Every structure is written in C-alpha cells, then in structure tokens.
Amino acid sequence: MILVLGATGKVGRALVPALLDAGARVRALTRDPARARVDPRAEVVAGDLDVPADLPRLVDGVDKVFVLTSGHGRDGVTREAAIAREAARAGVAHLVKLSTTGVHFGQTDPISLAHAESEEAVRQAGPAWTVLRPGTFMDNRLAWRRSVVEFGTVHAPEDDPVSALVHARDIAAVAALVLTTPGHEGATYPLTGDEALTTGQQVEVLAAALGRPLEFVQEPEAAARERMLSFGWPRSAVDGVFDLKRQSAGNEGVVFDTVRTLLGRPALTFADWARENAHLFR
Numbered sequence: 001m002i003l004v005l006g007a008t009g010k011v012g013r014a015l016v017p018a019l020l021d022a023g024a025r026v027r028a029l030t031r032d033p034a035r036a037r038v039d040p041r042a043e044v045v046a047g048d049l050d051v052p053a054d055l056p057r058l059v060d061g062v063d064k065v066f067v068l069t070s071g072h073g074r075d076g077v078t079r080e081a082a083i084a085r086e087a088a089r090a091g092v093a094h095l096v097k098l099s100t101t102g103v104h105f106g107q108t109d110p111i112s113l114a115h116a117e118s119e120e121a122v123r124q125a126g127p128a129w130t131v132l133r134p135g136t137f138m139d140n141r142l143a144w145r146r147s148v149v150e151f152g153t154v155h156a157p158e159d160d161p162v163s164a165l166v167h168a169r170d171i172a173a174v175a176a177l178v179l180t181t182p183g184h185e186g187a188t189y190p191l192t193g194d195e196a197l198t199t200g201q202q203v204e205v206l207a208a209a210l211g212r213p214l215e216f217v218q219e220p221e222a223a224a225r226e227r228m229l230s231f232g233w234p235r236s237a238v239d240g241v242f243d244l245k246r247q248s249a250g251n252e253g254v255v256f257d258t259v260r261t262l263l264g265r266p267a268l269t270f271a272d273w274a275r276e277n278a279h280l281f282r
C-alpha cells in the first residue's frame with residue numbers, strides 16, 4: 001500500500017492514477033473527502049497533517065509514502081518531519097519526498113531552506129528515501145488565467161528569467177516509477193522540462209494554443225506584488241516568492257535530463273501543457 005500525501009494537488013492527482021495503472025494499491029490523503037475528486041480505484045483517507053493524532057492511522061499497513069505538503073515555510077517542515085517519524089515507527093520501507101531544485105542550487109530563500117530541512121528529516125527518519133527536486137511547475141502559469149480571460153493580457157514581473165518549466169504529470173510519472181520499481185533508494189533527482197523558455201516565448205506558445213494573440217506586459221516588481229496581494233496572497237508568501245525568484249534567476253533556465261533518462265521519452269513540453277489547459281484560458 002502506498003500512502004500519497006497531497007493526493008488532490010497538482011502532482012498528487014496525476015500520481016494516484018499513475019500508481020494504480022502500475023498495479024499498486026493507493027491510499028490517498030485529503031482533509032475533505034466530500035470535496036476531493038480522487039481516482040475511484042484508490043482508498044481515500046481523511047486526515048490533517050497538522051493534527052498529530054491523525055498520523056498513526058494514515059500510515060497503518062503502508063509500505064511506502066509519497067511526502068508532499070503545501071506551504072511556504074515552517075508548516076511544511078513540521079508536517080513532513082512528523083509523518084516521516086510516524087512512518088518509521090509503523091515500519092514503512094520507503095519515503096519519496098517532493099522537494100525543489102532550489103535545494104540543488106543551495107538557495108537560501110525560505111521555500112528552499114524549508115525543503116532542505118524536510119529532506120534532512122526524511123533522510124534521517126530511518127526508512128529508505130528518494131528525493132525529487134522539480135523546478136518551476138508549468139501549472140504556475142495558471143496565475144495568468146484571469147487577465148488572459150478578461151483582457152487577453154499576460155502580466156509578468158520585469159526580468160523574469162528563462163525557465164525550464166516542468167509538467168506536473170512528468171513529476172508524477174517519475175514519482176510513480178520510483179515508488180513501483182527498485183533501484184532508486186538513496187537517489188536525488190532534479191526534474192525540469194527539456195527546454196528553457198523566456199516568459200515572452202511562453203506567452204507565444206499559449207497564444208498559439210488559444211488561437212488568438214495575447215498582449216505581454218512586463219511590470220515592475222512593486223506592481224507585481226500589488227497584483228498578488230490583491231488576489232489574497234499573504235504578504236509573507238509574496239515575499240517568499242520574490243526572494244525565491246531573485247535567488248533562482250540564474251538557475252531557472254538550467255535543463256536536467258533526468259525526466260528523459262528515467263522515463264525513456266522526452267519531457268512533456270509547454271506546448272503540450274498549453275493545449276491541455278487552453279479551455280481554462282477561454
């Protein structure tokens with residue numbers, strides 16, 4: 001039995017069916033089963049990683065855990081360290097942790113530091129471990145949705161770097177491989193797409209998928225911050241994102257061949273993602 005944390009999120013909702021297709025039994029965690037849309041072949045389990053009393057029942061009878069939590073700071077470290085300890089107590093054999101390329105590059109922004117600390121907690125917990133370090137998700141471009149739908153415009157901060165965006169389904173495919181085949185214990189895999197695109201090129205790819213032109217507006221950081229705050233982001237999260245942006249600027253464009261090597265096929269492209277998601281921008 002494989003316990004999938006974050007089963008309703010961007011990576012988890014692709015990972016659950018990939019594991020089931022590979023013949024694994026899956027326990028999918030969500031805080032709210034009534035709202036969650038999870039592959040019906042999985043066992044859905046209700047639980048909150050912030051509630052210590054929930055943890056023993058989540059890992060009971062489990063062989064492997066996919067460790068993913070959301071959050072931009074200490075919460076994630078606390079949750080991941082707690083579930084790793086509980087998994088070790090329950091005799092779990094293998095922990096697979098979703099981290100970030102920021103750790104690969106030694107970044108000291110809060111998000112990368114928190115993942116570095118969680119990685120260490122997973123490595124020290126006792127079971128075998130594998131760490132997946134994806135770069136920026138293609139899905140982050142869903143932040144463009146509202147202005148594309150309403151105004152046909154993409155706003156992005158000035159000096160946004162070229163980025164080797166990665167498709168969440170590729171992250172999930174690698175995670176499924178690591179969780180269902182031997183030989184990945186003790187490995188750390190950075191994961192990106194095969195191509196690094198400027199923001200302008202990404203906008204062109206999206207426009208092609210939509211079949212209509214999009215205006216690309218580069219804005220100063222202050223304006224970009226205001227925009228995110230107006231969407232309801234907490235100020236600490238906005239600070240974290242811009243700190244990460246500054247620190248990752250020189251690293252975002254680095255392409256790793258891990259997806260291609262592990263999966264034996266090219267990584268999914270931003271054009272693939274744009275075609276699949278075009279309906280969300282109409």
Ligand SMILES: NC(=O)c1ccc[n+]([C@@H]2O[C@H](COP(=O)([O-])OP(=O)(O)OC[C@H]3O[C@@H](n4cnc5c(N)ncnc54)[C@H](OP(=O)(O)O)[C@@H]3O)[C@@H](O)[C@H]2O)c1
Pocket residue numbers: 005006007008009010011012029030031032036047048049050068069070071076098099100101111134135136137140
């Ligand atoms: N976006 C990027 O560019 C990027 C790049 C590198 C790494 N990452 C890392 O990727 C991770 C996020 O992955 P994602 O985007 O797939 O997730 P996501 O779409 O943000 O979904 C969050 C998931 O976490 C679950 N969750 C949140 N709080 C929980 C709690 N207290 N107890 C149990 N479950 C909880 C949610 O489940 P329910 O709501 O159903 O309970 C949901 O399944 C983060 O660690 C992030 O740092 C992101």
